[in-house]
Amino acid sequence: MKTRFRGASKYETAICAAISIFVFLCLWELAVRTTAVGLFISSPITVIGKTLRSIVEPLGTHTIQGHVLWSLSRVAVGFVVGSVAGVVVGVLMGWYRIFEAIVRPLFEVIRPIPPIAWIPLAILWFGLGESSKYFLIFLAVFSNVTMNAYSGARAVDQTLVGAAKMLGANNRQVFTSIVLPSCVPQIFAGLQIGLGSGWATVVAAEMVRSSEGVGWVITKGQDLNNPLQILVGIVGIGVIGYILAVLMRAIEAKLCVWSERGK
Amino acid sequence: MAVSDNMDREIKVKVDHMTKRFGDLLVLDDISFNVKKGEFLCIVGPTGCGKTTFLNCITKLYEPTSGEILLNNEPVNLKKHNVSYIFQEYSTMSWLTVEENIAFGLKMKKRPQEEINLAVAEMLEVVGLTDYKDYYPAELSTSMLQRVVIARAFATKPELLLMDEPYGQLDIDLRFKLEDELLKLWRATGTTVIFITHNIEEAVYLSENILILTNKPTSIKEYMKNELPWPRNVVSPEFVKVRNRVTELIKWW
Numbered sequence: 001m002k003t004r005f006r007g008a009s010k011y012e013t014a015i016c017a018a019i020s021i022f023v024f025l026c027l028w029e030l031a032v033r034t035t036a037v038g039l040f041i042s043s044p045i046t047v048i049g050k051t052l053r054s055i056v057e058p059l060g061t062h063t064i065q066g067h068v069l070w071s072l073s074r075v076a077v078g079f080v081v082g083s084v085a086g087v088v089v090g091v092l093m094g095w096y097r098i099f100e101a102i103v104r105p106l107f108e109v110i111r112p113i114p115p116i117a118w119i120p121l122a123i124l125w126f127g128l129g130e131s132s133k134y135f136l137i138f139l140a141v142f143s144n145v146t147m148n149a150y151s152g153a154r155a156v157d158q159t160l161v162g163a164a165k166m167l168g169a170n171n172r173q174v175f176t177s178i179v180l181p182s183c184v185p186q187i188f189a190g191l192q193i194g195l196g197s198g199w200a201t202v203v204a205a206e207m208v209r210s211s212e213g214v215g216w217v218i219t220k221g222q223d224l225n226n227p228l229q230i231l232v233g234i235v236g237i238g239v240i241g242y243i244l245a246v247l248m249r250a251i252e253a254k255l256c257v258w259s260e261r262g263k
Numbered sequence: 264m265a266v267s268d269n270m271d272r273e274i275k276v277k278v279d280h281m282t283k284r285f286g287d288l289l290v291l292d293d294i295s296f297n298v299k300k301g302e303f304l305c306i307v308g309p310t311g312c313g314k315t316t317f318l319n320c321i322t323k324l325y326e327p328t329s330g331e332i333l334l335n336n337e338p339v340n341l342k343k344h345n346v347s348y349i350f351q352e353y354s355t356m357s358w359l360t361v362e363e364n365i366a367f368g369l370k371m372k373k374r375p376q377e378e379i380n381l382a383v384a385e386m387l388e389v390v391g392l393t394d395y396k397d398y399y400p401a402e403l404s405t406s407m408l409q410r411v412v413i414a415r416a417f418a419t420k421p422e423l424l425l426m427d428e429p430y431g432q433l434d435i436d437l438r439f440k441l442e443d444e445l446l447k448l449w450r451a452t453g454t455t456v457i458f459i460t461h462n463i464e465e466a467v468y469l470s471e472n473i474l475i476l477t478n479k480p481t482s483i484k485e486y487m488k489n490e491l492p493w494p495r496n497v498v499s500p501e502f503v504k505v506r507n508r509v510t511e512l513i514k515w516w
Contacts, residue, residue, distance in 0.1 A: 167368030169371040259357065
């Protein structure tokens with residue numbers, strides 16, 4: 001499997017991951033206790049303790065899981081809309097030459113602009129509320145999903161298209177039974193990158209203006225001159241980002257049995 | 264049985280003075296021949312002699328520059344005529360199981376589910392993949408993949424089956440096995456087969472008739488009846504005689 005190194009079982013991989021995280025935390029703890037690093041950063045034990053405590057003691061108006069849920073709900077909206085739009089635009093662009101000729105130049109100009117560069121415009125257009133955050137996350141998800149769906153649709157095996165036509169498929173059937181299913185792995189890669197990018201963008205959007213969410217936890221930590229709260233926010237962002245990636249991979253493994261199995 | 268006398272079978276495919284040019288390049292030069300219903304015709308010729316161009320003209324991928332190809336006495340129309348094409352590449356849909364792959368053509372043609380189930384079960388049985396029906400292509404060996412492709416083509420009960428060096432990349436042992444399977448399917452279904460190969464032994468083993476093509480610009484070198492009795496034995500003196508004759512015809516221009 002692509003995520004594992006050759007010869008290692010799932011079990012061994014998990015153990016290696018646990019060891020590497022544990023060693024990192026030990027080194028961090030050691031550095032804080034024995035060197036000047038301790039003046040700038042709290043020890044991992046303190047950070048983990050504070051993170052766990054914030055499950056019951058609110059940071060601002062919400063507990064840490066409250067903030068996480070706020071951020072996740074924003075990502076969810078942008079992700080769903082962005083993915084649907086991205087798959088549609090990407091596959092159409094990859095399969096239909098005319099659509100590609102019209103849409104691709106526009107897309108290529110917009111794609112390299114990082115979502116956070118849109119923040120000022122988003123606020124001018126949509127105000128400081130939720131809509132501007134949805135918009136930014138939408139952009140982050142959309143460009144990644146579109147790009148991957150596009151390359152997937154372009155890479156469709158022409159031999160299969162020929163075989164399907166020979167077996168009696170009309171153009172619509174070629175699209176639904178050959179083009180779409182053969183793009184699924186690339187679409188999933190796009191959804192994974194899109195979700196990661198959407199999660200990163202929600203933090204940026206919340207740092208600019210919001211009163212809850214993991215991004216707020218960090219900026220508020222800076223305002224309060226409280227590095228510990230910043231670290232708690234960062235830990236939350238990292239852990240949730242990791243969980244999202246694992247979830248996406250699990251869903252992909254479930255839906256793409258054919259491309260995972262036997263490899 | 265399809266092997267019996269050729270003479271009184273009706274004409275399935277009529278290739279009439281077909282010429283194909285790509286710009287100034289003359290690829291096919293005035294080719295005419297007939298294929299009878301249920302016939303197994305092998306086309307052999309040197310590599311790059313336009314064998315594939317010829318098939319592509321039948322399937323309407325290219326229009327012939329002049330002349331025409333008739334199927335059942337009418338111009339080929341893939342919407343109406345049931346023509347199947349097996350390539351050298353293993354064109355299985357990797358996201359479908361063996362069973363779903365074989366059912367693909369019938370599904371596209373919107374046949375009733377009952378008919379699909381019956382046809383697929385029968386094909387699975389003939390190519391010996393019943394136990395593997397729920398496997399995905401990534402889990403199968405090369406020979407199994409090619410069997411899936413062949414079963415998929417036969418499942419739609421094509422009136423004409425075109426095969427373009429389907430066993431070109433297989434090792435000898437596997438080729439023999441699949442050739443026998445193909446003959447079995449051909450006899451069972453009575454399908455008309457045009458089989459392109461550059462392997463002379465394969466052509467002599469499979470065919471009722473052999474069409475030998477010249478180098479480019481391609482024309483017909485010789486149309487040869489292959490009357491070797493079945494089952495054929497590739498090392499029997501009669502077989503070797505026919506094989507040598509075809510070899511000579513290909514060698515001397």
